[in-house]
Amino acid sequence: MTGLKTVVILFAGFSAIAESMAAQVPVRVAPAHLQGPRSLEEQTQAAVIRDYLQAWQGFHAALEQNRPELLEGEFVGTARDRLADTIQQQGKLGIRTRYQDRSHNVQITCYTPDGLSIELTDNVEYDVQLIEHEKLLTTQRERARYVVVLTPAEVRWKVRVFQSVPE
Numbered sequence: 001m002t003g004l005k006t007v008v009i010l011f012a013g014f015s016a017i018a019e020s021m022a023a024q025v026p027v028r029v030a031p032a033h034l035q036g037p038r039s040l041e042e043q044t045q046a047a048v049i050r051d052y053l054q055a056w057q058g059f060h061a062a063l064e065q066n067r068p069e070l071l072e073g074e075f076v077g078t079a080r081d082r083l084a085d086t087i088q089q090q091g092k093l094g095i096r097t098r099y100q101d102r103s104h105n106v107q108i109t110c111y112t113p114d115g116l117s118i119e120l121t122d123n124v125e126y127d128v129q130l131i132e133h134e135k136l137l138t139t140q141r142e143r144a145r146y147v148v149v150l151t152p153a154e155v156r157w158k159v160r161v162f163q164s165v166p167e
Contacts, residue, residue, distance in 0.1 A: 025101040025102065025103060025104065026102075027049075027053065027103070027104045027105075028104070028105045028106070029045075029049055029106050029107070030105065030107040031107075032045060032107065032108040032109075032111075033107055033109055034108065034109065034110060037113055038111045038115065039111075040108060040111050040118075044118075045108060047156070047157060048108065048118050048120070048150055048157050049106060051074070051156045051157040051158070052106070052120065052148060052150060052157070053104070054074055055074035055075060055158070055159045056101065058070055058071060058073055058074040059074070059075075059083065059099070059162075060098070062083065062087055063083075063086070063087060063090070063096065063098075064099070065096070066090060066091040066096055068084035068087045068088065071084060071087075074156075074158055074159055075158060075159045075162070076153065076160050077160045077161075078160065079161055079162040082162075083162070094132055094133060095130060095132045095137075096130075096132075097129070097130060097131070098129040098131060099127070099128055100126060100127040101124065102124075102125040102126050102127065103125045104123075104124050105122065105123040106120055106122045107120060107121050109121055116151055116152065117149055117150070117151055117160070118149070118151075119147065119149050119150075120150070121145060121146065121147055121148070122145070122146045122148060123143070123144075123145050123167070124144055124145075124146060125141070125142070125143050126141075126142055126144075127139055127141050127142070128140050144164045144167070145165050145166070145167045146162065146163065146164055146165070147161065147165050148161060148162055148163075
């Protein structure tokens with residue numbers, strides 16, 4: 001019973017952190033399902049979830065404002081490069097994209113033995129609005145499954161891989 005009680009307490013704590021970071025968007029954090037020999041400390045999991053949700057906020061701001069430099073704080077490598085390319089392309093077309101999160105269902109699936117990568121999945125629901133010259137062209141509700149790899153940098157975890165995959 002003690003193990004179950006600990007999982008319930010951890011889940012409630014991570015959910016509270018995640019919800020406060022996502023501006024009241026429902027965030028469900030499933031218990032980690034690690035594929036590897038390394039265990040995951042509570043503080044590490046909380047930091048990863050916090051930084052991942054902050055990356056979503058940075059992603060939203062960068063796409064809505066067509067400012068790729070807003071990705072720098074949360075994204076590195078391939079993830080940053082691909083998103084920056086998308087922002088540059090939509091800027092050339094004179095459009096912006098606004099995202100509104102509806103829910104996140106996050107689960108950490110891998111923590112590498114060297115501690116240099118954490119992989120998680122996120123089943124996310126969000127609205128996407130396409131805006132051209134301040135005119136709303138369309139709004140769509142989307143559901144997607146993301147595979148995300150984060151790596152530690154200075155004092156936070158940064159998104160290195162941010163890939164939508166078929167559900």
